[in-house]
Amino acid sequence: MIKDIDELSDEQIDVLINAGTELPFTGKFLNEDRIGTYRCVRCHNALFRSDTKFDAGCGWPSFYEAISDNALRYLDDYSLGRHRTEIRCGTCDSHLGHVFHDGPEPTGLRFCLNSVALNFKWDETGEDVDG
Numbered sequence: 001m002i003k004d005i006d007e008l009s010d011e012q013i014d015v016l017i018n019a020g021t022e023l024p025f026t027g028k029f030l031n032e033d034r035i036g037t038y039r040c041v042r043c044h045n046a047l048f049r050s051d052t053k054f055d056a057g058c059g060w061p062s063f064y065e066a067i068s069d070n071a072l073r074y075l076d077d078y079s080l081g082r083h084r085t086e087i088r089c090g091t092c093d094s095h096l097g098h099v100f101h102d103g104p105e106p107t108g109l110r111f112c113l114n115s116v117a118l119n120f121k122w123d124e125t126g127e128d129v130d131g
Helices: 012-016
Strands: 038-041 046-049 072-077 084-089 095-100 112-113 118-122 129-130
Touching: 012 095, 046 112, 072 095
Parallel strands: none
Antiparallel strands: 038 046, 038 118, 072 084, 084 095, 095 112, 118 129
16 A cells, blocks of 8 residues: 555655755664665665665665665666666655665675665564654
8 A cells, every 4th residue: 555645744755756866974774783674765666675775885875776676766867967777666656766886896886775764673573664
């Protein structure tokens, strides 16, 4: 079930709907190190496993591989006067962040995510935590 816009915080609306970006080094999941699954905060689509998360030093949670081929949608983004690849949820089309080709092996990718766009499901307890 997809959350209605009136169920989202102002910051979530800015990021998910308006393709904004949270400030670097402020996101709830930047330093999260528990084992679990990162999901879209709006529809709970599984996006990334914690074992693909790494510290890119960029100020946002970063991953080197999506959980599946259809978890994400990719769009060309020229909003800052240069080409980037925007990533959106493959289920509800919410803006999540961007992907860059400067990540670690085995993929060489860095999926750079906004914490407010994520929900984390902790494997140990099944607890759900929103960013």
